[in-house]
Amino acid sequence: MKFLKLILDYEDAIREIEFSPTVNLIVSKKNSVGKSTLLRLLFYSLGYAIPSTKGINFSKVKCELIVDNFGKRLVLKRKDDLLTLVLKNEELSFTLPDELEALHAIIFQSPNHAVTANILGAIYLDQEKGWTLLNQGVVIGRIRFDLKELVGGLAERMYEELRSELNLVSSELKKYKTMESLYEYQTTLMDLKNETSSDDYIDELERDHNVLLIEKNSLTKQIKDMEQSIRDNAAFVRYIESMRLYIKDDGKEILITRENLANFEDSQNIIKTRKKILELKRSKIEAKLKKLNQQIIQETELISIQTEIQKFDSQISELIINPLSLNRIINQLKQREKELKKSIKNVIVSNNAIIDDMYFTIRNYAEELGVIEYMDDNKDYIFTNDLKSLSGAVYHKIVFIFKVAYIKEIQKYLKTTLPIVLDSPSGREVDQENIADIMRILNRDFSVNQIIIASIFSNYSFDEIKKIEIKDRIFELSQPLATNDI
Template identity: 45%
Template structure:
């Protein structure tokens, strides 16, 4: 992908920014004039959920981005969460963000692999706040995250969905029992510090009933949320099928039939079943909520019959009456913890064992690190790329290691997708990084990524890159 130009329309001001070269430098002589904001606008125009700034509310802007992919010219036009994509100035598609972000990005990056699509931004974009410390997992910008395991799974086509769902369920259950353990610990603390407190018993039955109904309520609400997600996915799938404008041909008659909601067999029956199930659960939830309200009112009335107590005393009395077997809870927590570790290892094994993507990433990272003089911190084991131990890395060393990781990601993604990715660097010159270190990274870009479009925002000029197209911002981004 190569960006041709970006147009920003905001409060009567229209600004066009041309990217005329493989190497583009967004330059200003001083900080805080809008260089980073321009980079944010660039990805915002490509459909990413990029937050605006204090000075400019992105949702009030119209942004247009024109770019070339390997074989086509594309242009996006975005206003708030509505974006249109024009291909070769002929075909046009509309998307509602963020719900249809994946569908949009599948056009941009030439893949439908969601694991890759979700992690491309974290590979190609290093922002000034977190980008130069984001090694293999974490927040890229706003609510956008990067995860190396997920990226590797996508690049190597390793499906761990079933294992991940099992682990998610185990972690949720573990969290519940850990909360119960906290209650047990607090109850034991109460017993030690107030052995002679005689809590009334007549409200315990009401409290138990409320607790049971609350569990029912939470379960019903979870089911409703799940069904709502199914309904939403069914609608999105049907809309997607219709946008594809597919046709099927009857081999006997030769007639062609369009594939849409009117011709797909049983789609309405399936939707009616889902709606019926949804309504039944909703009725049940309403009944439970009504019963809960009655019980809570009775409990409140019962509290008024006893001496006025502080809120903490009421809480202590309720905790003291909870009947939980502590030994059983500890056994369950141990079992769930072991299950979580087992599933985590299974996911990692399925991701890494006999995986050439992992080997290639490690080789590229080591090669780049060697060129930057920091290969001594690279562990020879290939699973080093999944490390979460960054305590030994700081300053220029961390800067160089992160750069090595990101360039390796880009190489592997390009191999799988068959596209050239843009490289976007925001303020490469950090506080602890001198110009010699920056020159080393720029030399790597010049030597190995000269065919990629590189966009840098900085107050420095990088003479190692040539030819360079300058986009200078003097006072503010959208000055007239």
């Protein structure tokens, strides 16, 4: 894949940026003029949920991106959440973000969501998170990268059922943890209430009202059930009579009727009596409810304004939460979540040649960049999260070599090349010598890839490079961006 041209239309300002298929340097002499914005709009045009930059609302930008993809010319036109993909004479429309997966399945010519969902985290090193994101975390906005998911997808490991159960368990765990927080909040409310020795009279009246209402509803259901029983019994007797059944008694045939059915009327009367008792109880409760309603109205008139936090506190205080049961359920869910994550990892890493290939690629580049001593002699190192002790320069290099290892494996799987986009590679305790080492690897091993770099520095050594200079903010220029070759 190579970006050919990006056309932007924002508040009647139209900008066209043409890209070289080799190396592109988006450069300016000062920061905050739109370099990162331009990179973000590239991926926004591909359908990603890229957050807007300061001063530019992406949802108001009309984007048209022309891409050379698998030897075919694609045109992507995006305005807000509607994206149209033009391939030859065919137009396909997608509503984002709901249809992003389907869009990327076409663009990357793969239905493997575990791979396509992690491409951005491999090829785009955003200036804010890109140079700190290693194998799991946020790429930009709410877009995440997960190396385990990626290598599982590249090896085409099947674990959908485990993943579905894990999502369900994790969702339930979040709910119970929220409930746990509510219980803690409820306990705090009770402590404050005890300290101030004050009661909310209206809340008490409403609680009493709710209790009585529950009792009334329960009695109403029982009364309806008894009424139904009376009707059913009567209907059954009518059915028996319509059958004109006889019983024999000492040679006599006796017709079965309502009158000679033993205990029928007594049973019916018992049900009717119980029904009347329940109706009497309900009448008493209705009288109490009426009285409470009047009291609530009177008290409410005295307090015409009640803050939202008071309402919330009132609702929380009425919750019935069993802390022992809650703690037990949370522990069970945590244990199950841990088991499922372990099972998924076992499915992914067991005899996975992708992990071996990534690990040895990383080792080779680590040796070349002089950071091999910071690596473990274990292929599971690619999933490490123990990087706190690394200095800025070392960490910077390790992130880079991890990313190029990802790119190599994704390209082998998709059977195509991918663009490599670097936002502000300089800085972060990295001197120009280290940057030169990184660029040397890109120039040597990724010469067929399109490389796009945004930087305030212009002294990058490549065999062929195109300079896209931003002299002022993108949409404040009176003419198109300069695109002069160096």
